[in-house]
Amino acid sequence: MKSVEKNIEKESRLIWNFFMSMIYLALVSVILAFGYVALGDDIQALLNQKTITAEDIRNYKPQSNEGGEEVDYNKVVDGIHVYTGLKADPNLQVIIGSCTSCHSAKLITQNKATRAGWKSMILWMQATQGLQDLGNREPIILDYLAKYYAPENMGRRKNIDIAAIEWFILDQKEENK
Amino acid sequence: MKSNKNSRRKFIRSTALSSFAALIGMPVVFGSNLPKELPPIGLLDGTLPPDLIGKSKLMTVLNDRPINAETAAHLLDDDLTPNNLFFVRNNGIPPADVDVKNWTLTIEGESAQQKKTYSINDLKTKFQQHTLNLTLECGGNGRSEFNPPAKGNQWSTGAVGCAAWTGVKLADVLKDVGVKSNAVYIGYYGEDTHLSGDPTKDPISRGVPIAKAMEAESMIAWSMNGNDIPVLNGYPLRLVLGGFPASCSGKWLSKIVIRDKVHDGQKMTGTAYRVPCKPVAPGEKIKDEDMCIIEGMPVKSLITFPKTGAMIKKAEKLGIRGHAWTSAEKITKVEYSIDFGENWLTCDLKEAKNRYEWQRFEAQISFPQIGYYEVWARATDSDNRRQPIILPGWNPKGYLNNASHRIAIKVL
The missing domain is CATH 3.90.420.10 (Oxidoreductase, molybdopterin-binding domain)
Incomplete structure (x- = not known):
C-alpha cells in the first residue's frame, strides 16, 4: 500500500513539475518575445558592433541599401535640403555641383562670412586646393553664400544661447562622486 | 511602415549607411534609396565616420571630410579623457593599412x-x-x-x-x-x-x-x-x-x-x-x-560638471568641477563668479602629476536667491596670465580663444 501511495505521489509530483516547467517555459518565451520586440534592433546593433581593424578600413566601401522605402533626394524640410544640410534655394544644384564634389557641405554650413569673405575663400581654394575658375557660376554661388551664410553681429562676445539649453533637474546625490 | 522592422535591420547591418545617418543626425530612411554608384556625401574619399573607428557617437562632428569632431564640456569630466571621447582634428586621410x-x-x-x-x-x-x-x-x-x-x-x-x-x-x-x-x-x-x-x-x-x-x-x-x-x-x-x-x-x-x-x-x-x-x-x-x-597655448579652463542647464533647489549647494591647463609651469588659481564677473571666489585646485597635465578644480556654490545664473570660471597660471571674460585679441584665423567658460544654472 505504502509503495502504491508513494508511486502516486511520485507521479503526481512528476506531473506537477512538468506542468510547472511548461508554465515557466511559456513565461520565459513571452518575456523573450516582448524583449525582442522592444529591444531586437538594439540587440542586433550591439551584436553587429565589432572592433575595426586596419583591414576593415582598407576594405571599406560605402554601400547602398537595396529595397527599402522611396526616398526623395530633393527633400526639403524647414528650408533645409535634407540630403546635404544646405539651405534650400532655386540655385542649390549649382552649389552642390560646384562645392560638394571636393569637400563636405558641413564646411559651408558651419561657416559664416560676407560676400567678400566667401570670395576670399574661393580665391584661397583656387590658389592652394586646385579649384578651377568657376566662370558664370561664381556670382550665383557668392549670392547664395552671402544670403544664407552671412555673419551675425556678435559683439565682443555673444550671450549664452539660452534657447538651445536643455534644462534638467540636477540630482546631486546621484551625480556627486 | 510595415516593412520597417526589416528594413531597419538591414540598415543596422549596413554599417556604412547607419554611420552616415549618425553623422548627419537624421533618420536612416533618407539613406535607403541612394543611387548605388554614388556614395553618401562625406564618404566620397573613403574617410570613415567616427563611430566606425573607435569614437563615441556623443561626439560633435564638425566636418566629415576630413573628420573633425569635438567633445561637449560635460563629457570631458573624467580626470583623463577616454580614447573614444578625445577630439579629432584631421587635415588629411588617416593611413588605412597600418602594419x-x-x-x-x-x-x-x-x-x-x-x-x-x-x-x-x-x-x-x-x-x-x-x-x-x-x-x-x-x-x-x-x-x-x-x-x-x-x-x-x-x-x-x-x-x-x-x-x-x-x-x-x-x-x-x-x-x-x-x-x-x-x-x-x-x-x-x-x-x-x-x-x-x-x-x-x-x-x-x-x-x-x-x-x-x-x-x-x-x-x-x-x-x-x-x-x-x-x-x-x-x-x-x-x-x-x-x-x-x-x-x-x-x-x-x-x-x-x-x-x-x-x-x-x-x-x-x-x-x-x-x-x-x-x-x-x-x-x-x-x-x-x-x-x-603660435608657440605656447594660453591659460584656459573648462567647467565639466554640471552640464549647462542644470536646475537645483534654493536650499542646495551646487558642486562644480572642471579642469584648467596652461603652457606655463602650472595653474596657480581658478576662480568662479555667479554674478557676471563682479565677484570672484577661489576654487579648490589640485596639483598636476606632471607639467602639461590639466589640473582639477572644484567648488561648492551657494546661491543667494532663486533665479537664472551663469557660472563663469577663470584660471590664472604661474606666469600671472589670466583668462579674459570677453574674447581675447581678434586674429584673422580665429586661434587662441581662451575666454572664460560659462554654464547656465537655474535655482528654483
Missing part, C-alpha cells in the same frame, strides 16, 4: 648627425619608457566665438583633452641620432594622405623649436590611456608635445627632420597656425609677413 610590426620612424635633416630608422619595437626596447598625462588642445579651439568670424572648423570648447601617453622622450631619440649645434627646429611627417589624393602633397607637416623638442615632456607615444592610440588620433605612433597647439604633435608619425631653420612644411607657412605679431583691431587686414607662429 605595426613594419612601421618605422626615420630621423634625418640638415642638423642631424646621421640618418637613423627605428621600428616601434626599437623605440620600446632601446629607450626608457615613460607615461605622462599630457593635455592636447587644438590651436583653433573656441574659433566659433570670434567676430568677424574666421573660416575653418567652428570649434566651440571641445577641441581639448588630457590622456596618459606612454612612449619615449623625443629628446632621448634625437640625442641617439645626434643633434648638431646649429639645430633650430624639428619637423614631422606622417602617413596620412592629402584630401585631393595627390601623393606628392602632405596634408600637414609642422614642428617646434628644438628647445621645445628637447623638453622632458615632449614624447613619441604609441599608447593612450593604456590602449592603442585610436586610428583617428594617430595610430600607431605620434608626437605628443603638451603646451603647444596640438597640430605640432604629428600623428601617424613616420619621419622627423632636424632642421637648421624654422621648419617650412605644410601649414607652417603663410597664415596657418599664426597670429598677428602685434595686436590688431577686429577685422583688420594683415600681411603674411606680419603673422607669427
